[in-house]
Amino acid sequence: MLVLSRKLKQSIQIAGDIEIKILAIEGDQVKLGIDAPKHVEIHRKEVYLAIQEENHEAAQGISIDSLKMFLERKN
Structure with a gap:
């Protein structure tokens, strides 16, 4: 895991x-x-796990x- 420190607006x-x-x-928030391309799905982890x-x-x-x-019905 990569751990980075960032400040406001970085x-x-x-x-x-x-x-x-x-x-x-x-x-504490x-x-x-x-900012990502539209084809990239972005979810909060708990939402992602619920979808899975x-x-x-x-x-x-x-x-x-x-x-x-x-x-059989389709044919």
Whole structure:
């Protein structure tokens, strides 16, 4: 893990197209601004993990038989 210290209004550059900027520091909260291409998904970690869990649960609910029935209907 790379650990960096930044001050207010300083940035971190990731590759050529992602910039993370310190926008504000208020008590124990740090507000970040993230400038990245639209195709890059950006989520808070807890949201990302919830999405992964929902995707996993949805994939578990698909049986081979239901997939075969779906494909038969399409033909």
